[in-house]
Amino acid sequence: MPKVLISDKMSPKAAEIFRARGIEVVEKPGLTKEELAAIIGDYDGLAIRSSTKATAQLLEHATKLKVIGRAGIGVDNVDVPAATARGIVVMNTPFGNSITTAEHAIALMFALARQLPEADASTQAGKWEKNRFMGVEVTSKTLGLIGCGNIGSIVAERGLGLKMKVVAFDPFLTPERAQDIGVEKVTLEELLAKADFITLHTPLTDSTRNILSAENLAKTKKGVRIINCARGGLIDEAALKAGLDSGHIAGAALDVFVEEPATQSPLFGTPNFISTPHLGASTDEAQVNVAIQVAEQMSDFLLTGGVSNALNMPSLSAEDAPKLKPYMALAEYLGHLIGQLTGDEIRAVTVEVEGAAAQLNIKPITGAVLAGLMRTFSDTVNMVNAPTMARDRNIEVAEVRHERDTDYQTLVRVKVKSASGERSVAGTLFGAAQPRLVEIFGIKVEADFANRMIFIINEDKPGFIGRLGTKLGEVGVNIGTFHLGRRDAGAEAILLLSIDSPVDGGTLKDIATLPGVKTAKALTFG
Numbered sequence: 001m002p003k004v005l006i007s008d009k010m011s012p013k014a015a016e017i018f019r020a021r022g023i024e025v026v027e028k029p030g031l032t033k034e035e036l037a038a039i040i041g042d043y044d045g046l047a048i049r050s051s052t053k054a055t056a057q058l059l060e061h062a063t064k065l066k067v068i069g070r071a072g073i074g075v076d077n078v079d080v081p082a083a084t085a086r087g088i089v090v091m092n093t094p095f096g097n098s099i100t101t102a103e104h105a106i107a108l109m110f111a112l113a114r115q116l117p118e119a120d121a122s123t124q125a126g127k128w129e130k131n132r133f134m135g136v137e138v139t140s141k142t143l144g145l146i147g148c149g150n151i152g153s154i155v156a157e158r159g160l161g162l163k164m165k166v167v168a169f170d171p172f173l174t175p176e177r178a179q180d181i182g183v184e185k186v187t188l189e190e191l192l193a194k195a196d197f198i199t200l201h202t203p204l205t206d207s208t209r210n211i212l213s214a215e216n217l218a219k220t221k222k223g224v225r226i227i228n229c230a231r232g233g234l235i236d237e238a239a240l241k242a243g244l245d246s247g248h249i250a251g252a253a254l255d256v257f258v259e260e261p262a263t264q265s266p267l268f269g270t271p272n273f274i275s276t277p278h279l280g281a282s283t284d285e286a287q288v289n290v291a292i293q294v295a296e297q298m299s300d301f302l303l304t305g306g307v308s309n310a311l312n313m314p315s316l317s318a319e320d321a322p323k324l325k326p327y328m329a330l331a332e333y334l335g336h337l338i339g340q341l342t343g344d345e346i347r348a349v350t351v352e353v354e355g356a357a358a359q360l361n362i363k364p365i366t367g368a369v370l371a372g373l374m375r376t377f378s379d380t381v382n383m384v385n386a387p388t389m390a391r392d393r394n395i396e397v398a399e400v401r402h403e404r405d406t407d408y409q410t411l412v413r414v415k416v417k418s419a420s421g422e423r424s425v426a427g428t429l430f431g432a433a434q435p436r437l438v439e440i441f442g443i444k445v446e447a448d449f450a451n452r453m454i455f456i457i458n459e460d461k462p463g464f465i466g467r468l469g470t471k472l473g474e475v476g477v478n479i480g481t482f483h484l485g486r487r488d489a490g491a492e493a494i495l496l497l498s499i500d501s502p503v504d505g506g507t508l509k510d511i512a513t514l515p516g517v518k519t520a521k522a523l524t525f526g
Helices: 012-020 033-042 080-085 098-114 116-124 150-161 175-181 188-194 214-218 237-246 284-304 321-342 362-374 385-392 464-474 505-512
Strands: 003-006 024-027 045-048 067-070 089-091 142-146 165-169 197-200 224-228 249-254 273-275 346-355 396-402 410-418 421-430 434-440 443-448 452-459 479-486 492-499 517-524
Touching (some): 003 012, 012 024, 045 284, 080 089, 089 284, 098 116, 098 150, 098 197, 098 224, 098 273, 142 150, 150 175, 165 188, 214 237, 321 346, 321 434, 346 362, 362 385, 362 410, 443 492, 464 492
Parallel strands (some): 003 024, 003 045, 067 089, 142 165
Antiparallel strands (some): 346 410, 410 421, 452 517
């Protein structure tokens, strides 16, 4: 009989489901890290919320552990790479608290519009400052959504119900999807200029970090009110305070902070600022939903090997997993690569398989491509929810098997159609296990994937490699591997190089200005 430990406070429904499925369950919330380390070796599954820290040190003691189930979206408290290295599946429940988080954003919008916390404090202090608290209506105002995925679209629906005009900035939102949900798709600059209220619903990635920077906050409409229930780090908190102090920003409400727990912040005490302690998912209904989901997912895995909403393992049957696992890794790399290289609105994805790959179940391979592709835009994507995200954005997904002969024993090709046209990348397996890139945009390039890489399109002319090496040497960036490909002598060429340390935006701009360079972009994998 599998044995599961629930180490955080969780709805009793979770334990009921485990027991009903024939799994032994022990509930011990509030353990110290030492106490947890002393007993974790007895369990096959660990069900947690946000308090338990599943660190690499803890997992060293988890000799029997097969699965960690996070009742919620974020897995910041789980060392996923360490769990993966130990063969432990990490699951979350990405959609269990979407409505709750969306409603919290709407609640904070109303609180800002009518200065409810300040009015409450004043009234309970025995004052009657009716003329001090002059609010604004939300009706007919423009609500700007930065991010219009699952939660953002729910906020959009609520905003439209309040008779607001809703505009959205989301590079992955198609015009068709925008029309379906009743929002106007705009650029970030247009949103900043138009919106009376701005609410954020995007993951924290390299491209979204400080998306509301000092520069962008200065572009907002005077009197704007800003709400963030998504991730700390999306807003420059110092710049936000400056905007509040100057009066350019009429109000701000944060449920999330760069550092949490946020026991102190320069924003605390600032007039027209509201803060809550990461309450986006804190409703009775959401807690029950995520508890039920995590218990069902973990039970399926422990009893039948079924995998749902795993962050570090595709949804596979136990029989297919050994054959498909290396193909999944290759497919995810290819999807993430073309997602980073395309960067704009993707309308269609085609996954083609040739050789040995054509004899396999293509569905998990396609799922892995989509997971890699969506990872450019979302930090909660996995093999299960990636196809749903693609459908929500009206991305056409096609699968093609080729029985034709190929130059490689096995080949996976990913094509995308976007506003920029059609592009493709292709890869194979070296030694039947190691993913290897063999083609980018129709140009042959043999390259292994690395954690940090630079992609360059340039004119094939003498002296370029020397100039590039000199530039990277000047900033102390060491080159690991160097891979070249070209269409014809003197024509367009592609360069992929792995690097040992990240390059900053300034260095990339300098590379882009080197003679002959058409494109220079940093890539990350892993």
